[in-house]
Amino acid sequence: MTDAAGALKQAMTSIEGAIGAALVDYNSGMALATLDGPGGLDLNVAAAGNTDVVRAKMRTMDMLGLQDGIEDILITLTSQYHLIRPLGGRTGKGLFLYLALDKSRANLAMARHQLTRVEADLEV
Template sequence: MAYSTSNPAGQAVQNIINDLPQLVAVAVVDSQSGMTLASHTNSPTLDPETAAAYNTEVVKQKQKAMKALKLTDETIDDILITLTNQLHLINLIDGGKKFIYLVVNQRDTNLAIAREVLREQAPLLK
């Protein structure tokens, strides 16, 4: 267990696990450093800390794309990535300072449910 429920990030991870017990992996990440504040995985191979570090770069590149488009008054709410069998969700919190990263199998969880579960945790992490 890579989280403690004594802090908001750990509580958020616990709440997400309660709502989506079949999830593959989840992490609450500091966007600037790419470090995880709390994480959990149900997969022996998927390391959520590695995932957090790489997905931080995905967020940064999209922010650069928005700058190139001069969309300076816009902020990213979330990024949803559809793979062959999995869904990867990145929900940005607090103007993008933190994000929740979630991996689910498409056969267990649909996009709308996964997205809703992450959105519910946003107030806890602000």
């Protein structure tokens, strides 16, 4: 099992093209842990902004009566991928992993797979 800082370090080192990662509380919009790389992203701003994305999707699912869970949310920019992965399990409720990737260096399928492994090892 890995703590938040270790999980983000694992994401940044094991996922090709990673330029920033955060563990975020979507109830407050606050980043509990961040680790930036060569992307120069303001991960606290990203945490707050992506909290709105998660909340909007959850609200929409509720209005549609969907009982399904969110596996991940992908935002594709011209030069980047942004992955949002709400945590499952009893201790992960209300948290999500955020990962920004350089699109030219990342393999999206592998990044999603690796982020799933990071989540499985994470203990909060």
